[in-house]
Amino acid sequence: MFTYTIRRLLFAIPTLLVISFVIFALLDLAPADPLANLPLTIPPEVREKMREAMGLNQPFLVRYLLWLKQFFINEPLNILQEMTGIVIGDGDRLRVLSWATRAPVVDLIVQRMPQTLWVVGLSYLFGVILAIPIGVISAYKQYSIFDQIGTFISMVGYSVPTFFTGVLLIVIFSGYLQWFPSVYDTNLEVRDWSSFVAQVRQMVLPVTVLTLYNTSQIVRFVRASMLDNLHQDYVRTARAKGVKEKTVLLVHVLRNSLIPVVTVIALGVPTIFSGAIITEQIFRVNGLGQLLISAIEGADLPLVQTLTFIFAFLIVLFNLIADVLYGILDPRIRYD
Amino acid sequence: MTDATYIEDEKPTSVWGDIWRQFRAHKGGVAGLVVFLIILFTVYVGPFIHTIDPNKIDIRAKNQGPSLAHPFGTDNLGHDMLAQVMAGGQISLAVGITAMLLALFLGTLVGVTSGYFRRLDGPLMRVTDLFLALPLLPVLLVVILLFRDSLRSTFGPETGIFILIVFVIGITSWMHTARIVRGDVLAVKNQEFILAAKSAGIREFRIILRHLLPNVMSSIMVSATLGIASAIITESALSFLGLGFPSDFPTWGRLLYDGANFLQITPARVFWPGLAISLTVLSINYIGDAVRDALDPRMLKR
Numbered sequence: 001m002f003t004y005t006i007r008r009l010l011f012a013i014p015t016l017l018v019i020s021f022v023i024f025a026l027l028d029l030a031p032a033d034p035l036a037n038l039p040l041t042i043p044p045e046v047r048e049k050m051r052e053a054m055g056l057n058q059p060f061l062v063r064y065l066l067w068l069k070q071f072f073i074n075e076p077l078n079i080l081q082e083m084t085g086i087v088i089g090d091g092d093r094l095r096v097l098s099w100a101t102r103a104p105v106v107d108l109i110v111q112r113m114p115q116t117l118w119v120v121g122l123s124y125l126f127g128v129i130l131a132i133p134i135g136v137i138s139a140y141k142q143y144s145i146f147d148q149i150g151t152f153i154s155m156v157g158y159s160v161p162t163f164f165t166g167v168l169l170i171v172i173f174s175g176y177l178q179w180f181p182s183v184y185d186t187n188l189e190v191r192d193w194s195s196f197v198a199q200v201r202q203m204v205l206p207v208t209v210l211t212l213y214n215t216s217q218i219v220r221f222v223r224a225s226m227l228d229n230l231h232q233d234y235v236r237t238a239r240a241k242g243v244k245e246k247t248v249l250l251v252h253v254l255r256n257s258l259i260p261v262v263t264v265i266a267l268g269v270p271t272i273f274s275g276a277i278i279t280e281q282i283f284r285v286n287g288l289g290q291l292l293i294s295a296i297e298g299a300d301l302p303l304v305q306t307l308t309f310i311f312a313f314l315i316v317l318f319n320l321i322a323d324v325l326y327g328i329l330d331p332r333i334r335y336d
Numbered sequence: 337m338t339d340a341t342y343i344e345d346e347k348p349t350s351v352w353g354d355i356w357r358q359f360r361a362h363k364g365g366v367a368g369l370v371v372f373l374i375i376l377f378t379v380y381v382g383p384f385i386h387t388i389d390p391n392k393i394d395i396r397a398k399n400q401g402p403s404l405a406h407p408f409g410t411d412n413l414g415h416d417m418l419a420q421v422m423a424g425g426q427i428s429l430a431v432g433i434t435a436m437l438l439a440l441f442l443g444t445l446v447g448v449t450s451g452y453f454r455r456l457d458g459p460l461m462r463v464t465d466l467f468l469a470l471p472l473l474p475v476l477l478v479v480i481l482l483f484r485d486s487l488r489s490t491f492g493p494e495t496g497i498f499i500l501i502v503f504v505i506g507i508t509s510w511m512h513t514a515r516i517v518r519g520d521v522l523a524v525k526n527q528e529f530i531l532a533a534k535s536a537g538i539r540e541f542r543i544i545l546r547h548l549l550p551n552v553m554s555s556i557m558v559s560a561t562l563g564i565a566s567a568i569i570t571e572s573a574l575s576f577l578g579l580g581f582p583s584d585f586p587t588w589g590r591l592l593y594d595g596a597n598f599l600q601i602t603p604a605r606v607f608w609p610g611l612a613i614s615l616t617v618l619s620i621n622y623i624g625d626a627v628r629d630a631l632d633p634r635m636l637k638r
Contacts, residue, residue, distance in 0.1 A: 019469060026478065155364075159618035161569050163576045163589075164610035167596055171603045274473040278573055282596075292474055293577060296481050304478060311471030319469070 005324050012316050019312045020071075024064050027301050070096045071306065075106050100300040108291060108303065109310070115186055116287030120276045123207045127214025128265060132258075134215070135222025139230060140249060150219065157216030162275060166209045166282035173205060180204050184285040206283045214272065221264045225257040232256075259329045266322035270314040358630035365626020368619035375616055379425035382418075390419040391584065399602050409604045411595070420591060421608050428587045428613070431502055431571045436563035438506030443513025444556060448544055450514070451521025461518070467511050473573070479504050480579050494585050501580060505567050513559040520552040554631035561624035565617045572613050588613045 042050075058066075074095055095104040138150045157165075174182035181202050190196050229235065230253055238248045277289030284290075288307065295303040359365055386407075394414035402409050408417035450460035480500060487496040524530065525548065533543050572589025574580035576596075581587045583594055588609040595605030 015466060015469060018466060022466075022470070023475070023478075026475075027482070155621060156614075156618060159565070159621050160614040161572060161576075161610075161617070163573065163592065164606075164614055167592065167599065167606045167610065171599055171606070175600060175603065270471070274471055277473055278576065281577060293477070296477050296579075299481075304474075308471055308474045308478065311474050312469055315469045315471060 001324075001327055004327065005320075008320050008323060012320055015316055016309075016313060017068075019316075020068070020309050021064065023305055023308050023312070024067065025060075027305055028060055028063075067096065067302075067305065071309070078106070096302050096306055098295075098300055098303045100295070100298045100303070105303050105306045109288065109307065112286060112288050112291045115184070115285050116273070116276060116280070116289065119184075119203065119206050119279070119285055119287065120210065120272055122203070123210030124214055124269070124272055126207065126211040127218055130211070130215045131218035131222055132261075135219045136226055136249070136254060136257075138219065139223045139226030142227065151223070154216035154219040154223075157212045158220065161278075162209050162213050163278050163282055165212060166205070166279060169205050169209060170282070182283065184283045186286050206279050206285060209282075210272070210276065210279055213275065214268070217268065218261070218265065221261050222257065225260050226253060229253045229257045259326065262329060263322045263326045266318050266325055269318045270311065273311060273314060355630045359626050362626035362629055364622040365629075368622030368626065371615060371619040372623060375425070375612070375619070376429070379422050379429060382422045386416075386418055386422070388416040388419045390415060390423040390586075392416070399598070401602075402604065408608050409602055411602065411605055412598055417591075417605060417608060420586060421588070421612055424586045424588045424591050424609060425612055425616075427498075427581065427585070428568055428571060428589070429616070431498065431505070431587065432564045432568035434502045435505035435509070435567040435571070436560055438502060439510040439563050439567070440513055440556060440560055441510075442506065443510035443559065444517055444549075444552075446510065446514040447517025448521055448548065448552075451518040452525055452540075452544060452548065457518075460514075464511050464514050467508065470508070472508050472570075476504050476508060476570070476574060477577065477579055480574065484579075493582065497581055497585070501571055501574065505570050509563065509566060509570070513556065513563070516555045516559060517552050520555050521548060524548060524551045557631065558624060558628045561620055561627055565620040565624070568613065568620075569617060 078095065096106065097103070098105050098108060101108065134150055134154075138147045141147055170182045173179045179201075182205070184202050184206065185198075188195060188199055188202070190199050235248060235253060238252050239245070243252070273288070276287065277292060279285070280287045280289040281293060292304065292307045294300075295307065388406075392415070394410070396414065397406070397410050398412050398414045400406055400410040400414075406416050406418065408421060410416055411420070446460055446464065450457045450464075483500060484497065487500045490496060491499060530543065530547060533547050538546075568588075571580060571587060572592065575587050575589030576593045578593055581590045583590060586594070591609035592606050592613070595602070595609065598605055
């Protein structure tokens with residue numbers, strides 16, 4: 001298992017390098033000019049100076065290697081320095097700068113991270129907590145009314161895009177009923193009870209939208225996996241030797257069924273980040289997704305490059321976690 | 337002996353007949369098929385019945401609620417919403433189907449090649465893994481933003497964006513098909529009839545086309561149905577983020593995006609396109625479920 005993990009880790013490095021290269025090349029080959037939005041009155045020699053300041057006049061490979069160095073060496077060292085105060089080298093490093101704001105990209109990302117994590121993380125947590133019991137009951141009482149309704153709702157929740165459920169909820173709950181605000185206010189600080197209530201109220205709608213989607217997706221897996229296991233021989237054996245039904249279901253079947261489900265849950269983490277891009281746009285949550293959209297619209301290439309790469313990194317990381325978890329949870333799986 | 341008489345009594349059934357019978361046994365699938373056909377009919381035949389031009393601007397009739405002349409109401413420029421939803425549906429469905437066909441073609445090509453030719457298996461699967469690790473929505477957004485203007489100037493505003501969207505969706509959603517097809521090919525290619533075909537001296541290309549492909553058709557068909565649904569969702573998500581089709585050439589997602597700014601005045605503007613997307617995707621997903629059950633050899637009762 002250990003050697004397998006190491007091998008996978010080593011394999012992840014070239015994958016990430018290739019992905020970063022592809023993203024960089026894509027952004028570079030594109031015909032869009034980052035200076036195209038500037039006024040036409042800027043004289044050509046100033047324009048040339050600006051290109052130079054952005055580092056655009058250097059060859060493609062040099063810029064790529066520079067980005068790699070900034071992102072993989074300078075930024076981690078900087079984070080280390082800020083967290084522990086240990087200074088390695090002279091402490092004055094070139095960082096990845098956003099073209100639009102001239103601020104380090106990593107600082108922008110760190111600013112936006114909590115909003116995304118709160119909304120996305122909570123909805124995923126609720127999704128898992130809701131999905132497991134619903135899936136278990138649905139499979140145990142297959143073809144019952146609960147199962148029929150549950151399967152139908154999960155199919156609907158899985159098919160209806162979040163940008164429709166979100167807008168629908170806004171119309172109903174903040175338009176007609178006026179229970180919840182439709183816009184997420186990030187400046188709100190939780191200091192006392194009333195601000196806490198306000199924070200909860202503004203989180204209800206985005207979290208509900210994402211929870212509905214996540215729950216429906218996970219329920220389908222839990223139900224399918226439970227059904228696979230319920231008809232296995234070991235279940236019949238357990239019942240035959242007189243194990244209580246509750247134990248059969250919750251200890252024998254559930255534990256075995258959760259093995260693939262845990263993998264699916266781990267694999268789903270990166271996709272919900274990109275799903276949150278849309279939800280953040282609907283509810284005006286200024287998280288990572290909103291940062292990405294505004295960076296794309298403003299042709300802020302370093303920011304787009306870094307954010308896209310972070311999304312890719314999450315995918316590779318959680319694929320790895322899913323594989324390793326699968327091996328740990330299921331002793332029958334041997335990778336070596 | 338009884339078996340023999342039993343078989344003679346029964347009507348001769350073809351494979352497709354069996355599949356159709358299995359499909360009909362799945363209630364959700366039949367309902368999905370009916371709903372999907374109704375949507376197709378409304379979108380493609382509806383404009384001949386409800387003959388208002390979707391781009392006709394009638395500023396005096398703006399922001400109207402539903403009436404006999406405008407069953408879905410009108411938007412802030414007086415466009416008739418029913419006509420717009422039908423016109424948008426034509427584009428959305430066309431994008432979904434074309435992108436699915438492209439993804440299916442690429443996926444089958446990669447899957448068959450890597451399953452059949454051992455030497456290409458490793459590299460092709462690495463490429464597939466790489467594509468699977470790309471964060472799709474951000475990459476799609478980046479590609480569309482960067483290449484939108486140059487394609488528009490080459491092919492015109494409408495065809496340009498259509499080609500671009502179909503191309504990017506197709507090229508980023510073939511991976512699952514490729515993996516499934518590869519698995520099936522690996523299982524099929526070691527069976528005797530392939531060996532027989534080889535020893536009969538049939539060329540590889542013909543073996544793949546005539547003997548291999550029909551045997552992996554079932555998984556390709558399941559991928560196809562689910563592919564349409566996900567392509568429609570992706571297209572409307574892109575349009576909803578304002579990076580898809582332009583307003584004068586709207587799809588369901590674009591109508592939803594434009595309508596979202598007028599939520600308080602005319603909620604119908606988001607309701608109808610959203611409902612159209614949801615119903616289409618829901619019906620296709622049910623059809624997909626039924627097709628999978630119908631093609632699953634374990635489910636065949638004979």
